[in-house]
Amino acid sequence: MKSPDPVEPRAESEATGLPGFRTWTKVYLFVLGSFALWVGLLIALTMTFS
Amino acid sequence: MNPLDFIVLIGSMLGIAAYGMWRTRGRRDLNAYLKGAGNTPWFAIGLSVMATQASAITFLSTPGQGYAGGLGFVQIYFGLPVALIIIAIFFLPLFRRLNVYTAYEYLGRRFDGKTRLLGAGLFLIQRGLGAGLTIYAPAIVLSSVFHWPLDLTIISSGVLVIIYTVAGGNDAVTVTQKYQIGVIFAGMFIAFGLLLSKLPAGLSFGDSLALAGGFHKLEAVNFSSSLHERYTIWSGLLGGTFLMLSYFGTDQSQVQRYLSGSSLRESRLGLMFNAVCKIPMQFGILFLGVMMFVFYQFEPPPLFFNDTSRQYLAEHGASERLQALETNFNQTHAAARQQLEQWLTARHNGDAAGAQAAFAAATTAYAQGEQIHAAAAKALSAANPHATTNEADYVFISFILHYLPHGIIGLLVAAFFAAALSSKAAELTALGSSTTVDLYRHLKTGATDGECLRASKWFTALWGVVAIGFALYAHLVENLIQAVNILGSIFYGVMLGIFVVAFFLRRVGGTAVFWAAVMAQALVFALYFNLTISYLWYPLIGCTACVFLSLVLQAGLGRPKQTNASAT
Incomplete structure (x- = not known):
């Protein structure tokens, strides 16, 4: 079974993209x-x- | 149901299922089948997570809870926002970084094979049983509507969901859930609007709230510190947080939904969408039930909302007793209504003393009606000990069938069906995925992607058959939604405990956590059968026991042989 491991950016520093x-x-x-x-x-x- | 209702019902259900199959045609890749194509935006994930949790039971039974018990049930969701934030910060980044198919695959990497099997086993047992209840709920509705045999209804609705879930995999579930929840919200909003329009002309919204409040239906928050009261702000905040953390963080039917996001951002926002919207949504459904209660103070309710109960008594030598009870019940309702009309007039005229006296008389008459209702339930139990005397599940469908116009009836029945299929599909695909990834690959090492894909389809279908089988023999103790939550509460705490140890206690190894989980689950079973505390406390107890016992056992065992640091 394939198990590619894309590395996520550091979770908390990722941009939210929300105004x-x-x-x-x-x-x-x-x-x-x-x-x-x-x-x-x-x-x-x-x-x-009540 | 007339032909228009049938067109709306069958058209929407088959149309959505067919669209889901068409959109996901040609899925030949195992990764895409189990996780989706990886392009799901946050809004679709949010709706998918919501649709998975909100089964037909939610929309069928919750208004009945609002009718019978008021708004207090909303407190169970008070732990949800904090739980989803914890999952977004700790669980989600780790699951995505390790690129796992199932939550239990993570346990295998962090601990060992036996702990992974234990986690998967706990999930398969409780979710497999829960899936039977999920399919049972709409079957009650449809068997009531069509007067079809209950068994046939269970089988036909179960087969439909098996077909499109097996064919399209995870993406078919996400695609169909988006439209199914559209049908659900359309139906519920229209039902709420029509219900408000059917309230008496002189009764304002403020009057309705005052009436409902006078009957203690608006007590949404209970500050009692008693462990035996089922829904309090404390059990909601503490027990509810652990219950929701367990469900959203460790139940594969939810983990699979938010792992299908195209990025960490999309998955997180999908969870935050639910963290913001879930409490207002549940409040709205309960409030619909409260407004039904107000409506039935001015319209005569049936003695039994479940018409089958009435028929049983009438056909089994209790027709005279039934007739006497119904006559008395209608008389007390008429008396209560008369007093409420006087209360309304006095209230509008600013006569506070008159309003108070009339309302007191109305509550006395209402209490007499409840006594008659209890006597009727007792007569039913005496005639048939296996009969369901809890009426909460039948209140909303009875209202729909008797007071809403054709077309809307079809839409509401379609909404129940949509809710059932959406949560059922998510459960089946999660059960199939976990069985394939966590069990099948262990037994058959070196299985190719093609073999795993075929196995996943077979396992999904097999779990669908198991759920149908369980639904055929389901006998419900309380009402449906509570039965599902109680079942989850018994297993979820220990499962969460395993994950808490995995995330935060690096020095604990697989052997210690495995035996700690086994002992903690035995403890939860023992407490459940010997105590009468609210079921919301069991996830907290199970989780705490598992964590504590893990530490104790690890201290006895000494340092673990090795720990996968990348998995913490």
Whole structure:
């Protein structure tokens, strides 16, 4: 079976290609921020209507 | 179902399957068959990962969970964003750098052959069983819709997915999933819109939320610290992270999806797409169920959403009892509805005291209705001990069949079918790949690419047959989605533990982690059958036990003979 081993560039230094998110750290922070926002909204929904 | 529904259903399902086969015609290369052509963009990977996780069970059963239990189930997904970030940082670059076909191939390189076989074995057992449940869910829907024999429905839907998965391999799965999820979202959005349009004219969206909240259906976050409560923010954040880390990081049906990306960037962005979209998506599906609950406060719901239960009682000497229960149930529903209408009027007139009194009376009447429902379930269990009394899986399909127009019914049934086929196809191709790469090549050293390709097709078909066989004999304890999650929770923790040791504990060798995994899995089985804690905690327990026992055993064994440094 073929097992070519293309070498990936260093994972964290690879460009994200996303406008406004030049590093992967910023992408991860955005993901965590949107998660925190959703949890906050769900807590607010729970508090408001319980 | 009328001819229009059939045209929509059959046209969309066969059309997508045929398109997938046509797009992937002529795949003769093993690498392309198992991994895809390597040109999949992030958006397609994101949809593919989403479609693989979201089976028919998700769309069939989750609205029923929202109807019966409210939004609390969404907490199970609270661990998903963190888990996907961990996979994007640690798992994905290593899998891609080593250019592995399966996640368990990595274990072979890091440890040894027996640990690789153990990882693959755990995956094959739990995913093989889970695949049976995946195919069972849409079969219930279709047997209910068409009044076909359940067995025939299971076999026909199973055969369709086997044909295009075997023919086109990994790329056929990705190509078809893109369109299948389009059908799913179209169906769910239209169903939600039509449901809102069918709410009473005087009931605003705010009134609907107040009504649902009054019946405790909007309690999305539970801060209880009890280990016995199934869905809490803590079990979601801690247990859910381990469950999602195990599923996305070590389950070949997901690993194969994101490894098909054309680059590390595409694979990562596909995962981040899910990290952002999954919680809103699950919230939306649960919220659909909550709005169905509001709808059924003003429209009389059936005593049994599963019509088969009603028929059974009627035909087995309990028709008078059934009639009495139905009469009482309808009377209490009418009383509750009357009180809710008074509540609405008082609320709109700013009469807070009147609104409170009317709502209290409505909840009392509703509770009486629930008691009648419980009595009916008890009567059903007495008449048929094997009958399914959990109605959650039948709420949404019952609503679709009774309240949505033709054409849309066909689209929704197509959506269930699409969801079933998309996750089923990913499971089959992963099972076939793992059996070929992790087992077949070990037994037949020196197998050529052509032999492995043929073997992979045969194994994929064989797993499809096994899944059909399991589905034919599946008896569900709770509702479908919970059964799948519980099954995963029992096996996933130990699997994750093996990978955590592989990634982060360089001084632990294959022998130590192998026996640690065996002992940890035995511990999880023992705890599952003796404790009543939420199943979300088992991945955490299994993973922790495996890591801890690996360290202890390695300390007893002394330094490992050798460790593949490039695999850590």
